[in-house]
Amino acid sequence: MNSVKNKTNAYTPTECKKFILPVRDVIELIGGKWKLPIIITLSFKIHRFKELERQIEGITPRMLSKELKDLEINGLVNRDVFNTMPVTVQYSLTDYGKSLDKVIETMRDWGLTHRNKIMNE
Numbered sequence: 001m002n003s004v005k006n007k008t009n010a011y012t013p014t015e016c017k018k019f020i021l022p023v024r025d026v027i028e029l030i031g032g033k034w035k036l037p038i039i040i041t042l043s044f045k046i047h048r049f050k051e052l053e054r055q056i057e058g059i060t061p062r063m064l065s066k067e068l069k070d071l072e073i074n075g076l077v078n079r080d081v082f083n084t085m086p087v088t089v090q091y092s093l094t095d096y097g098k099s100l101d102k103v104i105e106t107m108r109d110w111g112l113t114h115r116n117k118i119m120n121e
Contacts, residue, residue, distance in 0.1 A: 029074055030100065034059055034067045039093065039100060042077065046092040076100070 011019075030036055034056065041047065041055045053064055068091060071077040076097035082088040 026103070029076075032067075034063060035071060036104070038064070038067055038071060039076065039097060040104060042091060042093045043098070043101060043104070046090050048088065048090055052091060071097070 037056045041052060053059060053061060068077060072079050075094055078092045078094050080090045
């Protein structure tokens with residue numbers, strides 16, 4: 001992909017939309033307050049619902065359930081139900097969900113740089 005840096009006049013509005021639409025799709029998919037924390041938590045290990053709830057400070061059970069369902073519908077999270085007494089449910093990232101690792105790492109690195117820049121000004 002070509003960099004858009006210093007080439008703002010070189011692109012037509014149609015070409016510009018080709019850059020914007022995929023980024024908007026990503027923001028729609030992982031945006032919001034809770035989806036990235038869920039994805040990041042699951043990137044370390046498989047969790048049961050209560051474990052996720054404890055790991056992600058401030059999330060309500062209702063919101064966690066809603067966000068997990070949305071992430072599952074979009075193919076980022078697996079929900080595995082085991083026939084035990086009581087029933088055991090575990091959540092993990094799919095391979096597709098794991099493909100976000102580099103994106104999240106880049107966001108983290110940029111966030112650290114930005115935080116240092118703002119704090120040191």
